[in-house]
Amino acid sequence: MIDAAARLRRPLWLRTYLGITLLLFLAAAAFGLVFSPRDVTQGDLIRIMYAHVSVAWIAFVAVGLTAVFGALYLWRGQRRDDVLAVASGEMGLFFAGLTIIGGMTYSRPTLNTFWTWDAKLTLTAIMVALMVGYFIVRGLIDDPVRRGRVSAVVAIVAAASLPFNYLAAEWFRTLHPAKSVALDGSGVTMDGTMLAVLLFNTVVAGMIYLGFMIDRVRLGRVEAALEEERAQAVTQPAPVGKEVVRV
Amino acid sequence: MFDGWTQWTWVTIAWLELVLAYGGYQAYLSWRRRKLLADDAARRIIERQAAGGGA
Numbered sequence: 001m002i003d004a005a006a007r008l009r010r011p012l013w014l015r016t017y018l019g020i021t022l023l024l025f026l027a028a029a030a031f032g033l034v035f036s037p038r039d040v041t042q043g044d045l046i047r048i049m050y051a052h053v054s055v056a057w058i059a060f061v062a063v064g065l066t067a068v069f070g071a072l073y074l075w076r077g078q079r080r081d082d083v084l085a086v087a088s089g090e091m092g093l094f095f096a097g098l099t100i101i102g103g104m105t106y107s108r109p110t111l112n113t114f115w116t117w118d119a120k121l122t123l124t125a126i127m128v129a130l131m132v133g134y135f136i137v138r139g140l141i142d143d144p145v146r147r148g149r150v151s152a153v154v155a156i157v158a159a160a161s162l163p164f165n166y167l168a169a170e171w172f173r174t175l176h177p178a179k180s181v182a183l184d185g186s187g188v189t190m191d192g193t194m195l196a197v198l199l200f201n202t203v204v205a206g207m208i209y210l211g212f213m214i215d216r217v218r219l220g221r222v223e224a225a226l227e228e229e230r231a232q233a234v235t236q237p238a239p240v241g242k243e244v245v246r247v
Numbered sequence: 248m249f250d251g252w253t254q255w256t257w258v259t260i261a262w263l264e265l266v267l268a269y270g271g272y273q274a275y276l277s278w279r280r281r282k283l284l285a286d287d288a289a290r291r292i293i294e295r296q297a298a299g300g301g302a
Contacts, residue, residue, distance in 0.1 A: 004287050008280045025269065029262055044254040048261040055265070098268050105261045108249055208269070215276055219283070226287055233294065 002229060007222050014214060021207045028054075028204040031197045039194075045110055046194065052102040054201035058209050059095035060162055063127060066092050066134070067159030070152030079224050082148035086138070087216035089155060091209050093131040100124060111175050119172035123165040130158035144227060 010018075032050035039046035069085035072078075103121070104114045115121065134154045141147035164171075169178045190198070 005284055008284065022269075025265075029265075033258065033262065044258055047258045051261050051265055094268065094272060098264065101264055102261055105257060105264065109252070109254065109257045212272060212276075219276065219279055223283060226283070230290070 002222070002225050004222050004226060007225075008219065010215070010218075014211070014218075018211045018215070021204065021211045024204045024207060028197075028201045031200055036194055036197045037191060042110060045106070048102070048106040050198055050201045052099065052106050053198060054205040055095050055102060056099040057202055058205040059092060059099045060166070061206070062088050062092035062095050062209060063131065063155075064159050064162055066131075066155040067152075070148075070155040073148050074152050077145070079144070079148075080221075082144070082152075083217055083220035083224055085148075085152060085155060086220055087213050089131060089134050089151075090216055091213055092158075093128065093135070094212075095205075095209065096124065096128045096131060100128060107175070113175070116175050118174040118176065120165065120168040120174045120176040123161055123168055127158055127161050127165065130154060130161070134158065144224075 028050070032047050036047060036050065038044055042049075066085050066089040069081050069088055073081035073085060100121075103124075108114050134151050137154055138147055138151045141150060166179075168174060169176045
């Protein structure tokens with residue numbers, strides 16, 4: 001029998017880490033809101049960019065890692081890979097949902113619309129829908145092995161949209177601005193201070209992802225252990241001479 | 248409705264979304280932990296009763 005309460009209690013190092021990420025989040029907000037210069041065309045609205053772009057990049061990472069852990073589960077069949085996939089999937093949905101809401105908040109004052117069904121936004125909406133589907137699928141299947149396998153396939157399909165999403169602003173006519181920084185660090189078309197603030201915000205968003213992920217994995221491990229314990233209790237034969245069910 | 252909003256109103260809303268999301272996810276995880284413990288405690292009571300151990 002596992003001691004769920006003890007295993008769910010956050011250790012000191014995790015509480016410290018989450019506290020540090022919270023302080024860094026406040027610092028990142030201060031950099032974006034106070035220290036960043038105003039943009040020539042967008043004015044103070046550029047300060048939304050730090051919140052929106054950093055979260056969007058981490059959403060991509062989270063969805064991508066969900067597919068990686070899902071693929072590992074399909075390959076090795078180890079429960080811990082499924083636990084990691086679920087945790088990252090939850091983060092992916094969290095950050096992707098935040099990306100859409102933040103994007104709408106950014107889009108209304110700059111482009112005069114909350115939403116338009118262009119390639120970039122539609123692909124992001126599809127990604128969010130697939131991540132919602134990932135959790136619906138998991139909720140519908142009781143068998144943990146089948147649940148892990150089917151949801152891993154959904155995660156891989158969701159991740160398959162990431163390259164198209166990343167390049168959509170270049171490939172298609174879209175209201176969404178083209179990227180200002182390429183993945184290899186080239187093609188920088190923004191002020192050095194703004195880039196530094198954006199990168200700092202992205203690092204902090206990544207640290208928050210990691211902290212939440214660790215917290216969620218610990219919960220997932222206890223859930224998995226309890227599920228296995230329940231399954232063993234069901235399959236074990238009832239003790240002879242003992243009443244099993246009293247009506 | 249939104250035309251009269253200043254740039255700083257939008258900026259504030261965008262950053263508040265992050266603050267709410269941070270706090271919201273922490274609250275969600277906390278709720279999940281409490282629910283898991285409550286469900287587990289209830290299951291153990293039922294199992295003990297079923298095994299004849301009493302409540």
